[in-house]
Amino acid sequence: MNQGYNSIRFDSDRRRLRQGQVGFRVKDRFARYGEEGSVEVEVIRYPNEGDWTRCLFLARITQGSEKFAVPSESWRRKLIASEHSPARTLMFTIALWNVPYFVSVHLVRHKFGVEHYVKSQRSNPDRASVRQDAPVNHVMDLNLQALMNMARKRLCFHADPVTRRTMEAVKAAVCACDPIYRDFLNPDCVYRGGCYEFTSCGYYERRLAEKARERGS
Structure with a gap:
């Protein structure tokens, strides 16, 4: 911290x-x-699990399915990363x-x-x-x-x-x-793959350099 x-x-x-x-x-x-x-x-x-089950149901409705099920962690991650509308529920x-x-x-x-x-x-x-x-x-x-x-x-x-x-x-x-x-x-730079502020604080560049060092070690 x-x-x-x-x-x-x-x-x-x-x-x-x-x-x-x-x-x-x-x-x-x-x-x-x-x-x-x-x-x-x-x-x-x-x-909670009920909210996630409802979220999957809403996503499936758009695909013509009415099945209720508890989504896997893999599906949850894909849903969050895609930012499709069910995430807003x-x-x-x-x-x-x-x-x-x-x-x-x-x-x-x-x-x-x-x-x-x-x-x-x-x-x-x-x-x-x-x-x-x-x-x-x-x-x-x-x-x-x-x-x-x-x-x-x-x-x-x-x-x-x-x-x-x-x-x-x-x-x-x-x-x-x-x-x-x-x-x-x-932060936005991590999400967008680069800094789009008027001036960069250098965090994203330092983050890339640190990852490069980790790959080289």
Whole structure:
């Protein structure tokens, strides 16, 4: 894990990824997060066997079949990689507890296939004085395609560092529920086979060089 996540621990019974006392330490101004409370990413809902069975049924309908069956892992991987429409029926509900407000603002920019539910400040008479890094609760209800799209932008090293680490925590929590998603939640350069930002951070080039060294060893 990146710096700032060295105290994460995962409770498999609750499907919850907890952030310990280190908090989001990006310069000193975020150090207070560890003092005021922990940041948690909780996967409340993720695709179960019934959801995957329904997904396969919907895919088969387009081929003239009405058979119900639990799909194999190989089929699931092919479906995710192909990004065909049945993938949009696989739903997640992901809660971000005590996430910095500015991270929440970044995430709500994603609007296709996702609904955002964020703690409101309208009952706060002094809301004009609330800091941009004030903690808020943010719940996302989204499909698999939307989750992959979000990861492509928010795992990019050009993304805000705190937002990126939040997305890393989301990925870790989702993959702890089902590791099949690990290979599909990646920055855009990995997905597209190259960087298409205005300027490259160099991550993709370093990744290629590292793989070349591994092949040569």
